[in-house]
Amino acid sequence: xxxxxxxxxxxxxxxxxxxxxxxxxxxxxxxxxxxxxxxxxxxxxxxxxxxxxxxxxxxxxxxxxxxxxxxxx
Numbered sequence: 001x002x003x004x005x006x007x008x009x010x011x012x013x014x015x016x017x018x019x020x021x022x023x024x025x026x027x028x029x030x031x032x033x034x035x036x037x038x039x040x041x042x043x044x045x046x047x048x049x050x051x052x053x054x055x056x057x058x059x060x061x062x063x064x065x066x067x068x069x070x071x072x073x
């Protein structure tokens with residue numbers, strides 16, 4: 001497991017979460033201000049952190065579910 005720390009660009013609060021792989025691309029929500037962010041991690045380092053609309057987050061979640069279903073069968 002990898003512990004990732006992220007500083008929210010909107011409110012400046014540091015948050016974090018654990019991931020199984022050192023790379024991740026997807027949504028993250030600030031625990032304090034609830035800002036949705038699209039983050040990209042590579043080698044357990046933050047590469048990109050951009051604001052994300054609720055519609056964009058929902059679309060990303062749908063795409064992830066489709067990916068998971070296609071990997072099962």
